[in-house]
């Protein structure tokens with residue numbers, strides 16, 4: 001594709017986003033774009049997708065944290081599950097070594113099962129995992145994160161949390177996609193996390209910090225109010 005086709009595609013997408021209710025220009029914390037974001041999601045939300053790098057709110061929150069805390073990446077080997085394009089580009093650029101992974105072939109550098117990661121112990125300084133744990137056996141995945149991370153290594157984890165619930169909702173009755181959709185709102189989700197998700201992460205052997213954007217940053221970067229990034233470090 002030529003640069004003129006790229007530019008005209010970008011202009012077309014930006015005009016389309018304005019006509020669909022984008023409220024005002026935003027900054028992309030991931031790629032540096034400034035302008036209108038496109039709508040996305042079901043049900044559709046306005047001001048969501050960066051037309052340049054494809055980021056949505058969750059990637060921009062992680063990029064915002066990395067902008068102040070991401071110096072360690074230059075010395076880190078990073079394993080990134082279910083890679084989003086914009087975040088994948090950023091990590092590949094900044095990390096000492098970068099490997100993307102997905103359960104499905106052709107989507108990433110390696111085909112890996114997050115519940116049984118085919119990598120040696122202590123082989124990565126950083127794991128990035130956004131909106132995956134709600135789809136899998138998270139206790140096995142977290143134990144695997146702990147195993148493949150070096151002592152003091154960090155897992156950057158994002159997942160949907162219902163902060164008003166003290167307990168995570170799981171129900172063994174929901175075995176089919178239809179039942180899972182009824183119980184958990186999405187046919188491929190296995191639970192709805194409550195605030196106790198923090199304890200699940202700690203139980204796997206991690207010390208936990210969390211980050212959310214507040215005030216004007218939410219407007220500037222087009223973020224979800226109160227969305228959390230969990231920063232889980234292995235305790236040596």
Ligand SMILES: [Zn+2]
Nearest residue numbers: 028031050053
């Ligand atoms: Zn962007």
